[in-house]
Amino acid sequence: MILLTVRNRLFGGIKVVIIQESILKEHQRKKNTSLSPLLRSYTQKVENVDPLTFFTIGNKYFPGKRFFWTEPSNETILVGLGFSHTIEVNQSLNRFQNIEEEWKRLLITNQKNQKEFKIGTGPMLFGGFSFDPYKKKTKLWSNFLDAKFVMPTLMLTVHKDECYLTTNFLYNKEEEIQTREHELNPIKDELLTEYNLPSETLLGQDFKMTEVMPEEWKQSVKEVTNKIKQGQVEKVVLAREVRLFFDNSIEITNVIANLREQQPLSYTFAFENGKDCFVGASPERLVKKENQEVLSTCLAGSIKRGTTLKEDDDYGNLLLNDKKNIIEHEVVVHMIKDAMSKACNHLEVPSKPSLYKMRDIQHLYTPVKGIVKEDVSLLSIVESLHPTPALGGFPKEEAIKMIRETEVLDRGWYAGPIGWIDSRDNGEFAVAIRSALLQENEASLFAGCGIVGDSEPESEYKETEIKFKPMLSALGGI
């Protein structure tokens, strides 16, 4: 139960500044689409609102239709409630273009009204892609198609210490605007009100865990290693699943709160689809685009954290000099550099990896920075990068085929791109690893490893155990 209202932020005399108003009139452009609905989108600057409280209260009005997103710098937090427009694509080779075209179609707009535009506000899509649209689908992921993007009805954007509330809805006739505003205003008042959440909500609950075919997984690592040695491919990422069983439904707010606290150097994401919620804390950026600046990240090669500073440094040095991990990493750098150099005019890539340390694991890390060419869109970069050899392998097509044939698991959205895109093609995508699909009182967790010629099944298996830890801890385990 949520406790009482303490202070109402809208009726408390707080000034609301409309900084953005865009009424998108596509039908004015094209006579033959005169029946298409129009988009009304406007953004208000609001007093500080706690994003997780906003997410929790939002469940009352938009159950099963929420998302949460924050990135490692914690500078931008996005919380979406309600799906005012949904774009879905299944089993299409062109799923990236399909999403982009549909988004542009909706956005044919009068941009002049957006003088004070802030990145991450206004009309926005949040969503993701499955790892492989051609993998045989199982019941596990039946609520998640191969691409799904939503424009939230209400969205909170926390940017540094400023908060914005964006309202988006589609309408056909002018009269509908007022009706919709009347419906949404009391909800907004409630969402912008300060609440005290009961502290118990941060506790986890016990669970039972089953590993899905661990011995078969080790066997598949061996087989793939042999194929690599025969020269069929250079690297393949193999993933496995564990299933958890709880007595009660999992509280998604608790999981997000735990992930944010325990994994501050990761992207925390959650995407609800009815009773299912895909959630995770991924350290790996696929691509970020802010105006013409783009950033990608090569993160591959792993070792555990030490228990003392000395031990931790020793592990770090071991990783920096380990042949198997260096190969795992170099394959990723090579592919990302190649894809990014096609999209960019100028590229900066350090010549050697450094270490990226999180609570449970340390990785080899190489950032890639570029200035994107004029006509290159964010989603076209996502397409050219997905999957990087940190998630798929190299060469790309051969590796995906091997994963499709070898893995028993249905990856669904695990290891796919997840993130957001605004009306000016700014946005950010992470790769959805260290993630779980929550299904009421059950959950599937996923973790994979880059397999190269020198990989050993037992040590790769141990690496997946470390990679399960962030989600296990957030769900109340270890």
Ligand SMILES: C=C(O[C@H]1C=CC=C(C(=O)O)[C@@H]1O)C(=O)O
């Ligand atoms: C595929 C995963 O991690 C990737 C990212 C970083 C390091 C990796 C590795 O060392 O194997 C993996 O390529 C996962 O966590 O499920």
Ligand SMILES: [Mg+2]
């Ligand atoms: Mg590895």
